[in-house]
Amino acid sequence: MSRKVSDSTIRRLSLYLRILEAMERKGGGTVSSVDLAAAADTTAAQVRKDLSLFGSFGKRGLGYQVADLARQVRDILGLSRRWRVALVGAGRIGSALFEYESFRRRGFEIVTVLDNDASKVGQRWGEVEVQDTADLDRVLRDADVEVAILTVPAGAAQEIAEQVVGAGIRGILNFAPAQLRVPDGVFVQDVNMVMELEALSFDLTNRVASAGRSTE
Amino acid sequence: MSRKVSDSTIRRLSLYLRILEAMERKGGGTVSSVDLAAAADTTAAQVRKDLSLFGSFGKRGLGYQVADLARQVRDILGLSRRWRVALVGAGRIGSALFEYESFRRRGFEIVTVLDNDASKVGQRWGEVEVQDTADLDRVLRDADVEVAILTVPAGAAQEIAEQVVGAGIRGILNFAPAQLRVPDGVFVQDVNMVMELEALSFDLTNRVASAGRSTE
Numbered sequence: 001m002s003r004k005v006s007d008s009t010i011r012r013l014s015l016y017l018r019i020l021e022a023m024e025r026k027g028g029g030t031v032s033s034v035d036l037a038a039a040a041d042t043t044a045a046q047v048r049k050d051l052s053l054f055g056s057f058g059k060r061g062l063g064y065q066v067a068d069l070a071r072q073v074r075d076i077l078g079l080s081r082r083w084r085v086a087l088v089g090a091g092r093i094g095s096a097l098f099e100y101e102s103f104r105r106r107g108f109e110i111v112t113v114l115d116n117d118a119s120k121v122g123q124r125w126g127e128v129e130v131q132d133t134a135d136l137d138r139v140l141r142d143a144d145v146e147v148a149i150l151t152v153p154a155g156a157a158q159e160i161a162e163q164v165v166g167a168g169i170r171g172i173l174n175f176a177p178a179q180l181r182v183p184d185g186v187f188v189q190d191v192n193m194v195m196e197l198e199a200l201s202f203d204l205t206n207r208v209a210s211a212g213r214s215t216e
Numbered sequence: 217m218s219r220k221v222s223d224s225t226i227r228r229l230s231l232y233l234r235i236l237e238a239m240e241r242k243g244g245g246t247v248s249s250v251d252l253a254a255a256a257d258t259t260a261a262q263v264r265k266d267l268s269l270f271g272s273f274g275k276r277g278l279g280y281q282v283a284d285l286a287r288q289v290r291d292i293l294g295l296s297r298r299w300r301v302a303l304v305g306a307g308r309i310g311s312a313l314f315e316y317e318s319f320r321r322r323g324f325e326i327v328t329v330l331d332n333d334a335s336k337v338g339q340r341w342g343e344v345e346v347q348d349t350a351d352l353d354r355v356l357r358d359a360d361v362e363v364a365i366l367t368v369p370a371g372a373a374q375e376i377a378e379q380v381v382g383a384g385i386r387g388i389l390n391f392a393p394a395q396l397r398v399p400d401g402v403f404v405q406d407v408n409m410v411m412e413l414e415a416l417s418f419d420l421t422n423r424v425a426s427a428g429r430s431t432e
Contacts, residue, residue, distance in 0.1 A: 010418050014411045015395070041395070077414050078421030092315050096308040102393055102410045108417075147416060171416040173409070177318055179231070179257070187419035189412040193389070194318045195230040196405040198293050200363060200387040201324075202226050203403035205294030 009050050013073055015040050016047070020070035032063040082107045086140055086169070088160055089151035090115035090123070090130050093175055097149060098125055112143040116156075133160070140167040147171040154178040161188075225266050229289055231256050232263070236286035248279040298323045302356055302385070304376055305367035306331035306339070306346050309391055313365060314341055328359040332372075349376065356383040363387040370394040377404075 019039045023031060033044040040047065051057050051069075054076050058064035074080045085103070087094055087110045097103070098110055113125055116133040123130040131139045140148070148164045150157055150172060157176035164172060165186050172188045174180055177195075180188050235255045239247060249260040256263065267273050267285075270292050274280035290296045301319070303310055303326045313319070314326055329341055332349040339346040347355045356364070364380045366373055366388060373392035380388060381402050388404045390396055393411075396404050 005418075005422070007415070010415050011411065013418070014408075014414045017414075018393070018395075076418070076422075078417040079414060083413075083417060092312040096312040097409070099308050100409070103413065106410050106413065108410075108413050146420065147413070171420045173412055173416060177234070179234075185423075187416055187423065189416050191407060191409055191412055192230075193313070193316070193407055194322050194324075195227065196389055196407055197299075197319065197322065197324050197363070198230045198233075198295060199223070199226050200389060200403055200405050201294040201299060202221075202229070202292070204299075204362065204387045206221070206292075207401075207403065 005053055009053065010077075012040060012042060012046070012050050013077055016050070017070060017073045017077065017079075020066055020073065023066045024070055028066040030063040031066050031069070033058070036064070079107055082109055083147050084143065084145050085110045085147045085149060086143065086145040086164075087113045087149045087151065088115075088133065088136070088164065089149075089175075090117070090120045090125075091151060094149075094151035095125070097151065097175075108147065110149070112139055112145060114139060133163075136160075136163050137167045140164065140169060145169060147173065149173045149175070151175045221269055225269065226293075228256060228258060228262070228266050229293055232266070233286060233289045233293065233295075236282055236289065239282045240286055244282040246279045247282050247285070249274070252280070295323055298325055299363050300359065300361050301326045301363045301365060302359065302361040302380075303329045303365045303367065304331075304349065304352070304380065305365075305391075306333070306336045306341075307367060310365075310367035311341070313367065313391075324363065326365070328355055328361060330355060349379075352376075352379050353383045356380065356385060361385060363389065365389045365391070367391045 016036060019036060033047040037044040037047045057069055057072060085108050087098055090113050094113070098113060103110065111128065112131060113128050114131045114133045114136055115121060120130050121132045146169065148169045150160055152160050154177045157174065157178040158180060161172060161180045161182060165182055170186050172180065172182070172186065174188055174190045177192055182188055232252060235252060236247070249263040253260040253263045273285055273288060301324050303314055306329050310329070314329060319326065327344065328347060329344050330347045330349045330352055331337060336346050337348045362385065364385045366376055368376050370393045373390065373394040374396060377388060377396045377398060381398055386402050388396065388398070388402070390404055390406045393408055398404055
């Protein structure tokens with residue numbers, strides 16, 4: 001099954017969840033695939049196809065119970081639990097992410113922070129103390145970490161990624177502008193803010209004012 | 217032409233550019249589509265298809281001149297120039313992005329910063345002084361801004377986006393966890409770090425260790 005699930009389906013599931021949770025805050029009730037599709041800027045057929053990959057939800061003609069579907073999508077995305085996260089790289093971006101409430105709210109808890117800068121090691125960040133990346137393996141194992149956020153320079157990213165994988169981590173959120181090579185069964189999500197700006201630059205340079213973006 | 221260019225093609229062009237620039241730093245010379253594909257983790261056919269959308273590059277059997285192709289891809293992406301950027305939202309993420317060298321290095325220059333927090337308005341950030349979002353329209357026009365980076369709370373994002381568009385901006389890099397609705401001819405790139413973590417959570421929850429991710 002999971003082999004058939006595309007990045008774009010996962011992206012839409014995250015979006016559906018946001019829409020459903022907003023509906024929950026407004027009282028819940030039921031929602032049709034048509035209304036969910038409209039809010040997600042897609043088609044009802046796409047909504048039904050995405051959800052059908054994970055079982056059958058809702059009743060034909062009756063739509064979906066908002067609260068039930070939200071819970072089911074949280075389960076599908078693995079968000080009905082907390083994740084223990086390590087932040088590697090205590091620079092500006094790292095400290096901004098450490099304070100980023102949306103991570104914690106979604107169940108991603110930064111339980112340890114590491115850096116190789118002696119002036120940062122030992123700093124107290126809220127509940128946690130910045131650890132030395134020289135001790136990365138022990139620190140990650142002791143903290144029982146499952147996900148690592150890398151906010152290290154591009155030149156250090158591959159080596160850090162290998163150390164993180166060596167410590168048993170299978171999920172990496174990579175902010176370094178570097179293409180990480182990891183073994184099968186280790187998952188990397190890249191946040192490349194420069195590439196996003198480059199896509200904007202392409203749009204502003206090449207798109208005619210009325211042209212949408214093809215998303216093959 | 218531009219209608220046929222997909223997000224994934226643009227993403228790969230950014231990646232090719234990084235690879236080509238790394239090759240340039242190592243002396244340049246020529247590169248085959250096979251080698252470029254290997255470095256970009258794709259196929260030679262894909263490389264040729266992506267580039268063919270923008271003209272004919274390289275000589276059959278001789279490959280590409282690294283420096284020439286890098287310059288041509290920069291032109292395609294609209295990166296052979298500088299872009300004047302406004303940062304709206306002077307919080308932690310905003311200040312981290314303001315200091316983010318990779319933006320400037322790629323030609324994205326943050327020439328003005330705005331916030332609605334009276335305690336931040338008037339602060340000097342390097343060369344720029346934090347302006348009041350109440351003056352957004354005038355500030356963006358005076359600064360001749362073309363791209364806006366939004367690091368505002370989700371609840372404020374849509375209204376700010378509309379003001380930014382009203383000031384003539386056609387490119388928005390959006391860090392707010394909100395789906396912005398903008399007119400045709402205005403381009404939005406979202407950086408949703410929580411969604412990236414949710415995709416990791418899905419992978420760690422659903423993928424068998426050996427399964428790759430389908431990218432339809």
